[in-house]
Amino acid sequence: MDDDVAIKVENVSKKFSRTLKRSMLYGVNDIGRNALGMSSHPEKLRKSEFWAVDDVSFELRKGEILGLIGPNGSGKSTLLKMLNGIYWPDKGRIMIDGKVGALIEVGAGFHPMLTGRENIYINAAILGMTKEETDERFDDIIEFADIGDFLDTPVKFYSSGMYVRLGFAVAIHCEPDVLLIDEVLAVGDIGFRAKCINTIVSKLDEMSVVLVSHNMPQVSRYCNSAMLLNKGCIVDCSDDVPSIINKYNDIFQGDAGRILNTDNNVIKEIIINDLITNKLSVDFRKSLDFDITLELNNNTKYIDFSILFMNKESQVVSQVNSKYNKEKISNIQSSLRINLTIPEIFLSPGIYSLWIVIQDYDTNEFLCGHYDTIQLEVVADFTSWAPTQMKGKWQLKQ
Amino acid sequence: MAENIKVYVPDNSIKKGYRSLFREMAEEVRTSKWLTWQLFKRDFKIIYQQSVLGILWILIPPMMTVGTFIFLNDAGIFNVGDISVPYPLFALLGVALWQVFATGLNSTTNSLMAAGSMISKINFPREALVFSSMGKVLITFLIQMGLVVVLFVYYGIVPPWTVILFPFTLIPVLLLALGLGLILSILNGVVRDVGRTLPIITTFLMFLTPILYATPQSGFLATLTEYNPLYYLLIVPRDLILIGETSLWDGYLISSLLSIGAFFACWIIFHLTETRIAERI
Numbered sequence: 001m002d003d004d005v006a007i008k009v010e011n012v013s014k015k016f017s018r019t020l021k022r023s024m025l026y027g028v029n030d031i032g033r034n035a036l037g038m039s040s041h042p043e044k045l046r047k048s049e050f051w052a053v054d055d056v057s058f059e060l061r062k063g064e065i066l067g068l069i070g071p072n073g074s075g076k077s078t079l080l081k082m083l084n085g086i087y088w089p090d091k092g093r094i095m096i097d098g099k100v101g102a103l104i105e106v107g108a109g110f111h112p113m114l115t116g117r118e119n120i121y122i123n124a125a126i127l128g129m130t131k132e133e134t135d136e137r138f139d140d141i142i143e144f145a146d147i148g149d150f151l152d153t154p155v156k157f158y159s160s161g162m163y164v165r166l167g168f169a170v171a172i173h174c175e176p177d178v179l180l181i182d183e184v185l186a187v188g189d190i191g192f193r194a195k196c197i198n199t200i201v202s203k204l205d206e207m208s209v210v211l212v213s214h215n216m217p218q219v220s221r222y223c224n225s226a227m228l229l230n231k232g233c234i235v236d237c238s239d240d241v242p243s244i245i246n247k248y249n250d251i252f253q254g255d256a257g258r259i260l261n262t263d264n265n266v267i268k269e270i271i272i273n274d275l276i277t278n279k280l281s282v283d284f285r286k287s288l289d290f291d292i293t294l295e296l297n298n299n300t301k302y303i304d305f306s307i308l309f310m311n312k313e314s315q316v317v318s319q320v321n322s323k324y325n326k327e328k329i330s331n332i333q334s335s336l337r338i339n340l341t342i343p344e345i346f347l348s349p350g351i352y353s354l355w356i357v358i359q360d361y362d363t364n365e366f367l368c369g370h371y372d373t374i375q376l377e378v379v380a381d382f383t384s385w386a387p388t389q390m391k392g393k394w395q396l397k398q
Numbered sequence: 399m400a401e402n403i404k405v406y407v408p409d410n411s412i413k414k415g416y417r418s419l420f421r422e423m424a425e426e427v428r429t430s431k432w433l434t435w436q437l438f439k440r441d442f443k444i445i446y447q448q449s450v451l452g453i454l455w456i457l458i459p460p461m462m463t464v465g466t467f468i469f470l471n472d473a474g475i476f477n478v479g480d481i482s483v484p485y486p487l488f489a490l491l492g493v494a495l496w497q498v499f500a501t502g503l504n505s506t507t508n509s510l511m512a513a514g515s516m517i518s519k520i521n522f523p524r525e526a527l528v529f530s531s532m533g534k535v536l537i538t539f540l541i542q543m544g545l546v547v548v549l550f551v552y553y554g555i556v557p558p559w560t561v562i563l564f565p566f567t568l569i570p571v572l573l574l575a576l577g578l579g580l581i582l583s584i585l586n587g588v589v590r591d592v593g594r595t596l597p598i599i600t601t602f603l604m605f606l607t608p609i610l611y612a613t614p615q616s617g618f619l620a621t622l623t624e625y626n627p628l629y630y631l632l633i634v635p636r637d638l639i640l641i642g643e644t645s646l647w648d649g650y651l652i653s654s655l656l657s658i659g660a661f662f663a664c665w666i667i668f669h670l671t672e673t674r675i676a677e678r679i
Contacts, residue, residue, distance in 0.1 A: 127520065
């Protein structure tokens with residue numbers, strides 16, 4: 001193993017049993033065989049077992065952050081637990097250089113009846129700190145956790161945020177060489193999340209990190225490389241983090257979207273940049289041109305027209321709306337053909353799905369809409385943490 | 399390869415060979431001393447919290463047991479036999495000693511299961527959980543011994559000089575409970591029936607071991623007692639406190655060697671298999 005490599009994983013697999021009864025039987029069998037010094041033949045699948053992690057290999061260099069992403073049940077946590085030595089691999093080999101600290105679940109090992117102070121000592125001991133180390137870092141821990149007067153209160157009276165803060169504070173002060181983090185940063189308020197990330201980044205010259213996350217902006221912002229797992233197998237692993245994130249997003253595609261109409265109100269046709277398509281790609285800061293044909297009944301006098309841009313987490317990132325643009329579109333013909341031009345797209349690179357929604361201008365009553373039927377990819381030569389960009393005027397003053 | 403590189407492979411522990419095994423075990427004891435102490439303190443702090451009677455719960459069960467037997471004896475239902483010292487003292491000491499074994503075995507067996515969520519999320523020496531749960535048993539015993547001292551004073555009995563040997567003669571029974579507990583805690587982590595069956599078995603064993611009645615002189619029970627290591631391991635310490643001499647040294651020595659051997663064998667097995675339970679617990 002090279003000196004600058006912190007973790008080396010070679011063809012590692014791990015199996016689990018689907019049923020509890022067989023898990024018990026296999027457990028006793030494996031323990032019995034190991035106790036007698038025999039191999040438990042881990043490489044073979046027995047009845048009702050499956051590979052939770054299947055033939056995974058990768059390397060993590062010192063000082064880098066690896067983002068481990070994938071849908072639920074893809075084997076991320078299992079892999080992390082093997083890196084921590086909680087599970088043995090059933091095939092392959094894992095080598096780790098240095099002390100491993102893991103945040104699989106913050107506050108695991110906290111006892112609700114005991115105070116924050118008592119739990120700090122116990123948790124630190126569980127994570128492998130000595131008494132001297134704990135004494136020495138105690139003030140830093142409570143300062144980082146920022147739990148104020150609650151230090152001598154039983155942790156069962158803590159808010160969940162305080163609980164996480166205390167757990168993270170203890171773990172980060174163990175000063176591991178390799179830190180494994182499993183989604184725990186999703187809890188806690190935004191200030192604390194930023195503090196955690198900053199602390200991790202500031203320690204990178206002496207630490208490597210494996211970060212399991214569902215938060216793609218976080219992954220793209222902080223990870224040097226990313227690995228996508230699905231159903232226990234590596235889909236892809238590379239330094240090109242945005243491309244891995246795109247592949248992650250692709251896993252969730254296949255939803256054809258929904259079209260909703262009411263009383264003869266329909267969207268007949270949608271043409272974007274002269275194309276009838278459900279998937280198109282546009283360069284950052286280029287224009288988008290919509291040609292939309294509607295058929296609406298006579299009950300509606302004026303319409304409120306909006307197009308919403310949803311990101312992969314189904315959050316509205318931006319929208320264009322006729323009402324907010326001070327346009328009052330009259331429903332005068334049996335067939336309305338509306339042209340809309342967005343001169344410059346300032347969405348950050350990524351894939352967005354469109355919601356095209358037509359409402360009554362006066363009553364706000366929903367008339368018709370296309371949801372997620374069109375995918376728009378914004379392409380640029382950068383990746384950004386922010387969902388949208390702003391146009392700025394730049395000037396170098398003398 | 400550098401010194402501090404950890405390697406994990408399938409069947410991790412059995413591939414390393416026995417010599418490194420013992421080194422690892424010694425290392426683990428050294429590094430987990432502080433952790434064991436912390437866990438022990440934790441267990442002791444929380445044990446009788448949210449309870450009105452608190453620490454009295456340590457004294458109530460043995461007093462009830464002894465009281466029941468005094469009643470049964472007086473009513474003529476059960477004959478405790480010929481005992482040279484006051485029966486309450488004899489029985490209370492016996493029950494306290496028995497509890498070192500029985501609750502020791504039960505709490506060590508349940509120690510891993512009770513910490514299941516921690517075991518599946520943090521990697522730490524699991525021995526610490528088992529060892530620390532034994533500490534609670536010792537504290538319980540010390541408090542119960544306080545009651546025994548009260549009885550000595552009440553009956554005006556001065557214990558013989560052999561009382562100073564008493565603490566040391568307890569070591570084998572502690573090791574036996576700890577050793578069996580190490581193995582059973584692993585099994586209980588996988589199959590919960592172990593923990594459920596154990597109290598029934600220890601209760602049954604209590605009646606087979608002459609701690610609440612005089613040593614039987616004839617019949618099936620006498621033969622059984624002769625081959626019962628717990629008989630020697632528990633009765634010798636009691637004889638040393640109450641009578642000042644014992645006729646059971648031979649049996650005690652054999653039982654002690656058996657216990658020490660069992661302890662080390664069980665500990666090795668525990669060390670070989672402890673990681674197995676994280677995925678099953």
